[in-house]
Amino acid sequence: MLDRYYQAAIKFRAETIIRISADCPLIDPNISQEVLKKFQKGNYDYVATDDKTYPKGVDIECFSFNSIKKSWLYAKLKSDREHVTPFIWENPGKFKIGKLCYKTNFKKPIRLVVDHKDDLEFIREIYASLYKEGKIFFLDDVIQLIKTKPELLEINVDHDPDEGYLYSLKND
Numbered sequence: 001m002l003d004r005y006y007q008a009a010i011k012f013r014a015e016t017i018i019r020i021s022a023d024c025p026l027i028d029p030n031i032s033q034e035v036l037k038k039f040q041k042g043n044y045d046y047v048a049t050d051d052k053t054y055p056k057g058v059d060i061e062c063f064s065f066n067s068i069k070k071s072w073l074y075a076k077l078k079s080d081r082e083h084v085t086p087f088i089w090e091n092p093g094k095f096k097i098g099k100l101c102y103k104t105n106f107k108k109p110i111r112l113v114v115d116h117k118d119d120l121e122f123i124r125e126i127y128a129s130l131y132k133e134g135k136i137f138f139l140d141d142v143i144q145l146i147k148t149k150p151e152l153l154e155i156n157v158d159h160d161p162d163e164g165y166l167y168s169l170k171n172d
Helices: 002-011 029-041 065-074 078-082 117-130 139-148 150-154 163-170
Strands: 016-019 046-049 061-064 097-100
Touching (some): 002 065, 016 029, 016 065, 029 061, 029 097, 061 065, 117 150, 139 150
Parallel strands (some): 046 097
């Protein structure tokens, strides 16, 4: 993945890259804007949603071309090359890193990513409740829905939010 991002950044002469994942169908455009603003105003190399305060699945990262170039040149671990940005966030001494924090922590983890069949079931339940033709909904709407229907969290509770990355680390 790191190589693909680097090569695409070269091809399209990208100076700033915003990364969202296809397995995260509930990306909030307001959060994307906040990440980009923080990146631009703070002269950062990398800014991302804080994974301790945001639910898994609304992950947004923004980084400079120079950061991905440095990663591409110096990342040696298989996990650093398989995933796009670990080399950056694991090396705060080499990069200026910023985090965008959500306004609250959650008592129970909320998993809004689609890696498993039950994740898809959970997301479908959210869409069935919140989606109205032509109108988007936001993370705050999802959180409000979960507060009113906490049983939804039981649908995909059995998965570690970081299982893909942790699997890669085992193979280093």
